Amino acid sequence: MEGLLAGNEDAVRALYARFARPVYTLGIRLLGSAEAAEELTQDVFLTAWRKAARFDAARGRLSTWLMTIAHNLAVDRLRRETGVSRPTLVLVDEVPEVAAQGEEDPLIERDAAVRALQSLSEAERRLLARAYFGGLTAREIAEADGVPLGTVKTRLRTALIKVRRANQEKERL
Amino acid sequence: MNCLAVREHLAELAVGVLPEEERPAVERHLRWCAGCRKEASELDQAAATFALALAPAPVPSGLGDRVVARIRQAAGAPGSRRRLRTAAAAVVAAMVAVAGLGWGAVMAGRAERFADRAAQAERRREAALEQFRKVLVGLPLGTQLPEDDTHLGQLAPTAAGRVGGGAVLELVSATRIDFVIVIVNGLPRGPGRLPYRIELRNGTGDVIRAGEIATLDADGGGQAFRQFQNRSLAGFSTVLVRDAAGRVVLRGVVGRAEGA
Ligand SMILES: [Zn+2]
Numbered sequence: 001m002e003g004l005l006a007g008n009e010d011a012v013r014a015l016y017a018r019f020a021r022p023v024y025t026l027g028i029r030l031l032g033s034a035e036a037a038e039e040l041t042q043d044v045f046l047t048a049w050r051k052a053a054r055f056d057a058a059r060g061r062l063s064t065w066l067m068t069i070a071h072n073l074a075v076d077r078l079r080r081e082t083g084v085s086r087p088t089l090v091l092v093d094e095v096p097e098v099a100a101q102g103e104e105d106p107l108i109e110r111d112a113a114v115r116a117l118q119s120l121s122e123a124e125r126r127l128l129a130r131a132y133f134g135g136l137t138a139r140e141i142a143e144a145d146g147v148p149l150g151t152v153k154t155r156l157r158t159a160l161i162k163v164r165r166a167n168q169e170k171e172r173l
Numbered sequence: 174m175n176c177l178a179v180r181e182h183l184a185e186l187a188v189g190v191l192p193e194e195e196r197p198a199v200e201r202h203l204r205w206c207a208g209c210r211k212e213a214s215e216l217d218q219a220a221a222t223f224a225l226a227l228a229p230a231p232v233p234s235g236l237g238d239r240v241v242a243r244i245r246q247a248a249g250a251p252g253s254r255r256r257l258r259t260a261a262a263a264v265v266a267a268m269v270a271v272a273g274l275g276w277g278a279v280m281a282g283r284a285e286r287f288a289d290r291a292a293q294a295e296r297r298r299e300a301a302l303e304q305f306r307k308v309l310v311g312l313p314l315g316t317q318l319p320e321d322d323t324h325l326g327q328l329a330p331t332a333a334g335r336v337g338g339g340a341v342l343e344l345v346s347a348t349r350i351d352f353v354i355v356i357v358n359g360l361p362r363g364p365g366r367l368p369y370r371i372e373l374r375n376g377t378g379d380v381i382r383a384g385e386i387a388t389l390d391a392d393g394g395g396q397a398f399r400q401f402q403n404r405s406l407a408g409f410s411t412v413l414v415r416d417a418a419g420r421v422v423l424r425g426v427v428g429r430a431e432g433a
Contacts, residue, residue, distance in 0.1 A: 012244055016237045025230045045240045060214040067221035072391055075189050113225035131188040132223050138185055157184040163219035
């Protein structure tokens with residue numbers, strides 16, 4: 001990250017080589033077009049370069065930091081474009097296919113991520129996806145499903161904590 | 174907002190659906206509470222897992238080159254006609270580092286647990302200057318910034334502003350184009366706040382308007398940059414940030430960068 005901060009081209013290329021795919025993929029999923037995904041990818045790496053000094057390795061992983069930047073930028077963009085306070089996200093088969101564990105995929109991150117999601121029930125995966133990919137707030141989910149708001153919040157939290165635990169167990173291995 | 178209330182919102186924050194009106198209070202808390210910040214970052218990691226698990230789409234060839242070109246353009250190529258802008262971009266990066274540095278301490282300094290706030294502020298200033306110097310040394314500058322032309326200061330919240338903070342850099346020189354860069358963080362984005370306006374004052378009450386901050390990112394962070402062709406910034410060491418209603422929300426004084 002120090003290299004990135006200094007604007008070192010090799011550092012940028014190394015970071016790009018490792019994370020361009022998940023960033024671009026998230027762009028496609030959230031924004032729905034190759035053009036928008038490409039713009040998002042450029043914005044994400046530019047933002048990472050600008051904010052490199054703020055990245056604190058002691059507090060989180062590089063992949064989390066970049067994907068959080070990507071998700072925030074994509075959601076901001078949707079909010080700007082639709083002019084509403086809530087994003088109208090593209091809803092296409094929102095749940096990551098846990099079964100398809102691409103062994104051909106060079107990214108260790110993806111493999112670990114796919115396995116971490118296996119700790120969730122189908123309903124939990126769908127709930128998280130409706131929020132994370134669909135942009136539905138807890139209140140909107142509660143209204144759509146006819147369940148109390150508190151219940152949705154608790155379920156969201158429980159599901160995320162399960163993923164977190166799976167992530168942590170992976171790190172201990 | 175206390176830790177218990179904040180933690181109820183962290184899952185929604187992590188998946189990006191925390192309603193706009195609830196976000197500022199949560200984000201402010203995270204700036205000074207290390208415990209909740211740790212919790213938030215672990216939930217962020219869990220949320221990011223969802224993105225990382227997607228079946229990867231093929232990335233267009235040449236995109237990597239375009240990313241590098243865009244960053245190079247933002248940094249400004251050394252030796253190009255945009256030399257001053259090169260220095261400015263480097264300084265912006267440095268100032269982001271300063272603004273990001275010890276942010277928790279800025280907010281925590283407002284909490285009761287620091288008995289000696291004055292000593293805390295002084296240490297913070299020293300750390301910021303040290304960080305600034307380190308970052309500046311590591312950057313490929315097209316133009317060197319002489320130290321005695323470079324004035325640096327921290328912005329602190331006023332009684333009316335209560336939150337946020339920032340950093341200011343002024344380049345003051347007889348032979349060069351003067352400029353001022355202001356970096357802020359933790360400012361509210363609510364209605365009636367934006368744009369924030371930057372004002373420089375000298376000892377005799379003259380005022381220079383030094384630009385405005387029209388947008389803030391999710392951290393309440395933003396920056397303003399203005400250069401002056403026919404006007405010297407010498408003596409304009411007091412820096413005020415006003416919100417749209419004219420209230421002074423941040424205030425600071427710049428001093429020579431070597432004074433650490
Ligand atoms: Zn807390």
